[in-house]
Amino acid sequence: MFDLSAKRELNNGFGNALTAAVELAVTPALMGLVGWQLDRWLGTFPAIFIVLFVFTIAYVSWKQYRVYDAKMQRQEHDLLGPKRDRGAA
Numbered sequence: 875m876f877d878l879s880a881k882r883e884l885n886n887g888f889g890n891a892l893t894a895a896v897e898l899a900v901t902p903a904l905m906g907l908v909g910w911q912l913d914r915w916l917g918t919f920p921a922i923f924i925v926l927f928v929f930t931i932a933y934v935s936w937k938q939y940r941v942y943d944a945k946m947q948r949q950e951h952d953l954l955g956p957k958r959d960r961g962a963a
Contacts, residue, residue, distance in 0.1 A: 894941075898934055905930040 909926035913919040951957075 894938055898938065901934050902927055902930040 906923055906927040909923035910919075912922045912926075916922070
């Protein structure tokens with residue numbers, strides 16, 4: 875028999891990676907497009923475009939880091955157990 879839990883975990887990993895990749899690519903592009911349209915409408919090109927694009931890149935990167943950090947802490951907890959104070963003996 876095949877190990878379905880391993881296959882499910884692998885497929886879940888691929889899905890999570892695809893979600894992160896699309897979020898990192900599409901969200902800044904979409905906000906850049908919104909900023910570009912606002913700049914055209916207000917005549918302030920490229921101020922709003924740059925602000926929205928850079929803000930979105932920073933936010934999405936920060937969000938991905940937080941998700942990654944939480945997963946790594948959970949893995950560390952599962953493998954090593956809860957953290958203990960090093961000063962207490």
